[in-house]
Amino acid sequence: MRFLSRRLVMPNDLNFAGSLFGGRILEWIDEEAYIFAACQLDSKSLVTKHIGAISFETSAFQGDVVEFGLGVKKVGRTSLTVTCVVRNKHTKQNICVADxxxxxxxxxxxxxxxPHNKTREQLDSLKLEAPE
Structure with a gap:
């Protein structure tokens, strides 16, 4: 799994309890996963069909930097299934996992x-640039 992007938790991202709002993190996951899938398939003509199990594991707070790890789980004829892990950049604790x-x-x-005409082997051979 490659951690490809980061976001700063801002005041407008918080819920009433002062932690990162679950709806905000789901919005970010959908956006980050779309970007990842679009880059993998070299196409922007994608729609989200399904998001499976979502597990919230720990909280994030204002000022935390969260990072998104994404990986290909399955390649179908017209579909691509990915997994996303959101973790705290500093502590490396998982905040949320969307499978x-x-x-x-x-x-x-x-x-x-x-059909997107990509195979698992083609996607596995892609060299993605990731921030260090």
Whole structure:
């Protein structure tokens, strides 16, 4: 799993208890997973079909830097399934794990699924640049 991006937890990201709002982290996960899948498939014509199990493990607070680890779990004919781990950059504790995030490659005009023509082997051989 590669940790590819980071975000700073800001005051408007907090819930009433002063910790990172669950809805905000889910929004970030969907966006980060989409970017990852779009880069993997070299296509922006993707839609989120499904997000499976989500596990909140610890809290994040204002000023924390969170980082997003993403990896390919499964490659289908028209779909790509990824896993996302969000962790605290400083402590390395997992904040949230979202498993089985399924994206479907679609025809832009008809919005119907279409093959993405990528294999697991092709995706595994991609060299992604990650921040150090």
């Amino acid at each position: 089985d995030i399924v994206f479907v490659h679609i025809e832009p005009d008809s919005r119907q699924p279409r």
